[in-house]
Amino acid sequence: MSKFEFPPSISSRPVWGRLEARAGKHHLMIAEAEGAEAIMDIATPDLMAKSHIIYIPKGTDYEEKLKALKPGILHVGPSYAASLPRIRRVLMDAHMGLQVYLTGTEGMMGQAMNEAVNAGIPHTGIQTEHRGSVARRMQCVHCKGITEDVELDPFVCSHCGLNLFVRDHYSRRHAAYQGVCVDAEDPGNVPEQKRIYE
C-alpha cells in the first residue's frame, strides 16, 4: 500500500492532495517511486497523449506499466538531481495552461514545486499526491545542511553531527522540515530513536 494518512499537525506543515486530471493542452507529471501508481490512477488515453512523464524509480519498477499508458513522453531518470535539468528545460519552454502533477515523497514534491513556482506557476495551481516513503528531507537549523530521507527521530545531522529532533516546521523555500538540536542543554541525553509517525 503506497498511501499514508498523515496525522493533523501545525499549519506550517504542507497538506498534500489527490491528483485529478485537469483541463489543459500540456501536462508535466513527475513521479518518484510509488508515485507512478497515482499517475496510473488518473490516466486516460487522452490525458496521456498530452503528458510528459518523468519517472524516478528509486528501486521500484513501474517503467513497463507507465509505458503501457502510452504517454507523449516518458523519461526515466536515475535520481531527482539527474532529472532536474530536464524539469527546468520543460518549464522554460512551457506556456500558461501547463498542468503540473507531482507525486512521490515530500522531499521530491517540495523541490519540484519550487522549480514550478520559480518558473511562474502559483503554488496553489500545482497538484500533488504523496505516495511511498514517509521519510523527510530535513534541514539542520544550526549548520543549514540538508539530510535526505530521514526516517528516524531524533537523527544525526549528516553535516555537523548534532543530534536533531524532527519538527513539523516546514520551509517551502528549502523544501525541507527543520531539525533542531535535541540535547543542547544536556549533551548526550538523547531520547531513544523511533520512526517519525510511531
Place this chain on the structure above:
Amino acid sequence: MSGATKIKVRVTDIVPLNDLVTRFQFEPVDGSMLPTFSGGAHTVVEMKDGDRTRLNPYSLMSDPANRKAYTISVRRDDEGRGGSLFMHKKIKVGDEMVISNPVNLFSLDLRAKKHLMIAGGIGITPFMAQIKQLDRSHGNWELHYCARNEDLASYARELTSEHPNDVHVYYDVKGEAIDLEHLLDGQPLGTHIYVCGPKGMIDWVRGTAKDLGWPREAIHYEEFLAPKPGKPFEVKLAVSNKVIEVGEHESLLEAIENAGVDAPYLCRGGACGQCETNVLECDGTILHRDHWLDPEEHDSNEKIMPCVSRFEGKTLVLDR
C-alpha cells in the same frame, strides 16, 4: 467613521475627453502631499448633491508616484443613480471635495513574469496607473483595449503613441475583437491576466482562461457594480434598534448611513467584502448583487452586502 481615511481636495482641472468621459484632477486643499498608491487602486469620491451624499469609487489613473495630484475619469451614465451626472454637470474647477485614501483591490501581482492586461471601455483607467508603475520598474506588460469606436477610446491615442508595440486597440464598430483563445494560448509561464470592463468581458476572459487550464490565482479582475435602483423596502437594524426605509434610488448601505448608523465599507461596489452584514431574520427574498459572497452564502440568506444588494418581501432584520 467607516471607510478609508478622508482627504480634502480641490478640483484643479476638468478635461472632457469625448461625449461620455471627463477627466478630473484633485489636489489637496492644504497643499500637502497625497499618499502614494499602487496601480489599480481606487478612491471613493464624496458627492454632496443638496441634502443627498453619494459615495462612488473611481480608479486612480494618474502616475502612482505623483503625489501632487490624483486624476480619475468619469463615464457619464444617463441611466445610473446620478453620481456620474453630478460630476459632469455640477463640479467646477476650484470646487472643494472629499475623497478617500487610495484602496487597492486590483493590484499587480509582482511575482508575475508578464502582465497581460485586457480593458473594455472605461475599464482602461486602472491600467493607466499600472502601466506607469510597470514602466518605471521595467515590467513586461501588454495591453489589449476594446472600445466602441475611436471617439470613445478615451486613452487609445495617448497609449499607442507612447507604447506602440505593447498596446493593441480593438474597435467594435469596425468589427474588431480580441482573438482571446489565440492570445491566451502560448503566453509564457508566469503570465498573469488582468481584466477590467463590462461583466460579460470579465466572464468571457475568466471562462476562456479556465478552459485553457490557467490557474485561478493568475487571473485578476475588477468590476465595480453600481447599486441598481429597485423597489423601496423596510429594514430593521437590530443593534441600533431602528427601522429604516430604503428608497428606490438609494442603496441599503446609504440608507443605513443616512439613519446615522456607522457601517463599514471600502469599495461600495460589491467587491471588497468590508460591508458584509449578518441577516438575523428574513421573510422574503434578498436580491444579492455582489460578487463577494459565494453562491452557497447567497442561497443561505444569512449574509448580505448592503452596498449593492436589496430586499423584496415582508421582514428583513440585520445585525447592525
